[in-house]
Amino acid sequence: MNSISNILNQQSILGLFSTEDSAADALDALSEAGFEPKEYEILTGTPYPEGTFGEEEPKHKLFRFPLIGAACGFIIGLGLTTATQLAYPVVTGGKPILSIPAMLIIMYEGTMLGAILMTVAGIVFESRLPRLFMGAYSPKITEGFIGVAVTSAPEKIQKAEEVLKKCGAEEITSGQDTTE
Amino acid sequence: MALIPGWIDALFPVTHAHNSLQAGVSIVILTMFIMHKFGGYKEEIGLDQFWGIGKLQFALCILWFWFWFSSFIIFWYGAKPAEQSVLELLISGPYLPIFIATFCLNFFIPLCTMIWNPLRVSILGPTLISISVLIGTALDRIRLYVAAYSVSEQAPAHSLQNIPSAISPSTYDVMIWVGGISGCILVYLLATKVFPIINIWEQKELLLYKYHKKFHRTEVLVLGKPE
Amino acid sequence: MQEHTQLTQKQINDDLLRSVFTVPRWWPGSTLILLLIFIAGACAFGYMINKGLGVTGLNRPAYWGVYIVNFVFWIGISHAGIMVSAILRLTQAEWRRPITRAAEVLTVFSLTSALMAAPLTHVGRQWRVLYWVFPYDFARGVWPNVRSPFVWDPSAVMTYLIASTLFVLICLVPDLAIIRDRSKGLRKKIYSVLSLGWRGTPRQWKLQTVAGILLSALVLPVFASVHSIVSWDFAVQIGPEAWHSTIFAPYFIIGAIHSGVSAVATLMVVMVWAWGYKTYITPDHLDAIGRLLIVVAVTWFFFFFLEWIYALYTLEFGELAMRELQVFSWPYGALFILFLFTAFLIPVPMWLFRNIRRSYLWMFITTILVNIGMWLERFLIIVPGVIRRGELMFNWGTYHPSIIEILMVLATFGWMMFGLLVFSKIFPLVPLFDVKEGMVGRDEIKIGRRTVPASIRE
Numbered sequence: 001m002n003s004i005s006n007i008l009n010q011q012s013i014l015g016l017f018s019t020e021d022s023a024a025d026a027l028d029a030l031s032e033a034g035f036e037p038k039e040y041e042i043l044t045g046t047p048y049p050e051g052t053f054g055e056e057e058p059k060h061k062l063f064r065f066p067l068i069g070a071a072c073g074f075i076i077g078l079g080l081t082t083a084t085q086l087a088y089p090v091v092t093g094g095k096p097i098l099s100i101p102a103m104l105i106i107m108y109e110g111t112m113l114g115a116i117l118m119t120v121a122g123i124v125f126e127s128r129l130p131r132l133f134m135g136a137y138s139p140k141i142t143e144g145f146i147g148v149a150v151t152s153a154p155e156k157i158q159k160a161e162e163v164l165k166k167c168g169a170e171e172i173t174s175g176q177d178t179t180e
Numbered sequence: 181m182a183l184i185p186g187w188i189d190a191l192f193p194v195t196h197a198h199n200s201l202q203a204g205v206s207i208v209i210l211t212m213f214i215m216h217k218f219g220g221y222k223e224e225i226g227l228d229q230f231w232g233i234g235k236l237q238f239a240l241c242i243l244w245f246w247f248w249f250s251s252f253i254i255f256w257y258g259a260k261p262a263e264q265s266v267l268e269l270l271i272s273g274p275y276l277p278i279f280i281a282t283f284c285l286n287f288f289i290p291l292c293t294m295i296w297n298p299l300r301v302s303i304l305g306p307t308l309i310s311i312s313v314l315i316g317t318a319l320d321r322i323r324l325y326v327a328a329y330s331v332s333e334q335a336p337a338h339s340l341q342n343i344p345s346a347i348s349p350s351t352y353d354v355m356i357w358v359g360g361i362s363g364c365i366l367v368y369l370l371a372t373k374v375f376p377i378i379n380i381w382e383q384k385e386l387l388l389y390k391y392h393k394k395f396h397r398t399e400v401l402v403l404g405k406p407e
Numbered sequence: 408m409q410e411h412t413q414l415t416q417k418q419i420n421d422d423l424l425r426s427v428f429t430v431p432r433w434w435p436g437s438t439l440i441l442l443l444i445f446i447a448g449a450c451a452f453g454y455m456i457n458k459g460l461g462v463t464g465l466n467r468p469a470y471w472g473v474y475i476v477n478f479v480f481w482i483g484i485s486h487a488g489i490m491v492s493a494i495l496r497l498t499q500a501e502w503r504r505p506i507t508r509a510a511e512v513l514t515v516f517s518l519t520s521a522l523m524a525a526p527l528t529h530v531g532r533q534w535r536v537l538y539w540v541f542p543y544d545f546a547r548g549v550w551p552n553v554r555s556p557f558v559w560d561p562s563a564v565m566t567y568l569i570a571s572t573l574f575v576l577i578c579l580v581p582d583l584a585i586i587r588d589r590s591k592g593l594r595k596k597i598y599s600v601l602s603l604g605w606r607g608t609p610r611q612w613k614l615q616t617v618a619g620i621l622l623s624a625l626v627l628p629v630f631a632s633v634h635s636i637v638s639w640d641f642a643v644q645i646g647p648e649a650w651h652s653t654i655f656a657p658y659f660i661i662g663a664i665h666s667g668v669s670a671v672a673t674l675m676v677v678m679v680w681a682w683g684y685k686t687y688i689t690p691d692h693l694d695a696i697g698r699l700l701i702v703v704a705v706t707w708f709f710f711f712f713l714e715w716i717y718a719l720y721t722l723e724f725g726e727l728a729m730r731e732l733q734v735f736s737w738p739y740g741a742l743f744i745l746f747l748f749t750a751f752l753i754p755v756p757m758w759l760f761r762n763i764r765r766s767y768l769w770m771f772i773t774t775i776l777v778n779i780g781m782w783l784e785r786f787l788i789i790v791p792g793v794i795r796r797g798e799l800m801f802n803w804g805t806y807h808p809s810i811i812e813i814l815m816v817l818a819t820f821g822w823m824m825f826g827l828l829v830f831s832k833i834f835p836l837v838p839l840f841d842v843k844e845g846m847v848g849r850d851e852i853k854i855g856r857r858t859v860p861a862s863i864r865e
């Protein structure tokens with residue numbers, strides 16, 4: 001309950017920087033000022049090599065999703081082909097009722113479809129999407145600016161703003177200002 | 181194709197070429213491992229090289245199944261008597277244990293193991309799979325050629341009437357095999373005493389086009405692409 | 408890539424989103440013409456439903472005609488997206504960046520054209536398609552016949568269509584965020600929903616990169632299986648002599664890659680001419696795809712040679728008669744010569760010259776020729792195969808496509824191009840984030856007086 005009220009009471013601000021180094025300096029300064037890594041994040045309009053801004057490597061469990069999807073697809077394919085052939089056992093083309101080569105093809109497609117569907121679901125889930133509220137964000141990020149977003153308790157936000165200004169933030173906006 | 185009645189497989193040249201490529205890549209990986217472990221080339225032949233060639237090996241192992249299945253499904257589905265005899269001779273009949281071994285060694289084991297990143301992105305992983313593929317390819321060649329040459333007297337017929345039983349190798353066959361493989365290894369080792377095993381000028385060229393540099397807060401590899 | 412212009416993110420956004428925010432002068436007219444072509448085909452389709460399949464040229468013994476030819480052709484074109492996008496992504500080829508989305512969208516609309524060509528038109532009683540394809544017991548305990556290639560087909564094609572569509576959509580999300588940020592009013596609301604709240608955190612970008620690689624690796628086996636299964640529609644049959652060959656699966660796939668990559672090259676030139684993307688799709692890109700096309704075309708020719716040599720070497724009467732029909736009888740002989748020249752003998756020697764590969768006009772012409780040739784290739788496999796007067800055949804006949812079939816074939820072309828144009832109005836055809844990543848990851852190495860382009864790898 002306390003943690004939920006802490007989350008609800010949090011505020012966020014966004015500092016916009018025009019160069020990668022100034023944004024990286026801002027992250028370092030926030031860390032030195034006592035902010036935890038989960039309280040700040042980098043927002044960019046293009047992918048950069050991992051660790052460009054000194055941020056932590058994002059950990060994900062995406063690879064579990066295709067495996068689960070493939071297993072489900074395989075089982076569904078096997079069940080479908082077996083059950084349908086046994087439900088109305090008509091010999092066609094001299095083939096046995098349970099024709100394994102033919103079943104293999106549909107089981108394979110089922111496996112791949114399952115893997116792909118779950119992979120896509122996993123990508124959306126692991127990206128923490130869909131996100132209903134944008135929070136601290138600026139359209140200038142997709143125009144080439146680099147954003148440093150800080151989400152923290154109200155009493156620490158003032159300090160975060162000072163740190164960002166000191167590191168050369170060209171614009172500072174709060175979380176409420178950026179949603180239209 | 182001419183030796184087994186009914187065995188008209190237009191895909192066979194491609195299957196054969198692909199299996200040879202797969203075996204070739206495997207022997208290269210094995211050679212790389214020996215050079216890395218015992219040849220003193222740890223710097224030049226590292227994880228990057230095994231990772232790259234491991235991806236190729238994985239793709240070739242999957243392709244093995246595709247080529248085999250493309251031939252098999254035509255014969256199985258058509259159900260022509262001549263083709264059924266071919267399938268019985270080469271797959272489900274006297275050479276069934278060898279076929280199962282080949283299937284597992286060339287496809288199933290590599291698929292189940294190399295799909296795991298920790299195994300594929302390692303030095304030992306591709307090496308062990310190479311050994312599996314080489315044994316599997318050797319067995320596959322035995323299955324195809326020994327079976328084909330054992331039916332030659334039936335060649336004018338439209339389909340196989342009698343499926344010949346499997347032929348086991350004699351002591352002399354095994355000795356020729358071992359001798360042949362040893363001879364190849366000997367020639368290779370002698371060659372490495374005469375010529376440098378690593379292409380020196382290409383390694384030097386790589387030093388011109390590859391370096392690490394600091395990229396803001398991280399380090400990246402810069403790879404030049406001359407044309 | 409020697410030719411390169413370093414651009415800012417804003418410049419890239421301005422250039423590549425112009426097609427979304429403005430209407431080029433040629434767009435409304437072209438879209439209308441293509442829509443009319445499609446409607447003409449739809450009317451022909453309606454007429455065929457009303458009067459029956461007899462209004463087409465299909466009859467005993469030519470049960471399969473241009474509808475099936477068209478189906479195989481469009482499945483072939485659909486292999487473009489995956490070849491360019493997935494394989495080049497996995498091999499980290501930098502030149503793929505501006506063309507991946509166009510290739511993937513070409514795949515999606517080609518597949519829908521293929522679905523129009525066979526299940527919707529060829530089958531005769533379209534309303535019954537669902538009964539024999541959908542895995543459900545609609546009546547009397549009869550389920551789809553799992554042992555039939557005509558049930559493998561829909562499972563493969565639908566898997567491929569779903570996979571390709573999802574691939575396009577997932578990779579679109581960052582670009583939709585850019586459009587969201589530049590929009591106002593209702594458009595902003597719509598793109599906000601479509602972009603799923605994308606913000607551009609390192610986690611989201613990392614997953615985009617992993618998504619591209621993982622989906623590429625998953626879709627590649629599906630790509631191989633789709634055209635293999637389509638080829639087995641022909642190859643598993645023992646009736647028509649030239650069809651029962653094990654080489655059909657890889658032969659069809661390499662043919663699909665040949666026609667598909669040619670279609671991508673055609674599309675690249677159209678993107679430069681129509682949308683003015685010359686800064687992004689340079690002669691270097693055409694050169695790279697031209698070299699790829701040489702390899703693909705030569706491999707295709709090898710498989711074509713193998714198919715013929717195995718047919719002729721056995722000296723079986725049926726095979727020889729079939730090949731004689733394909734090469735020496737009218738009109739198939741003339742079409743065969745035309746096919747050989749357009750699919751291989753004209754384009755490939757031309758592509759050996761660097762100036763040709765770097766010319767927008769010549770690449771456009773040669774790649775269109777390839778697709779004419781590849782359409783004829785499928786025609787020459789299918790139609791002579793069904794009309795050959797074999798033993799114990801009681802129906803002798805020829806095949807002439809009717810105006811209904813011609814209109815519906817044209818409708819599939821119209822639909823595909825119409826779909827591409829409409830897509831370009833709603834979504835950017837060039838992936839912005841991919842191009843921007845290429846700009847960020849670009850570097851140079853000075854070696855003496857020479858500057859060598861380089862790329863950054865993590």
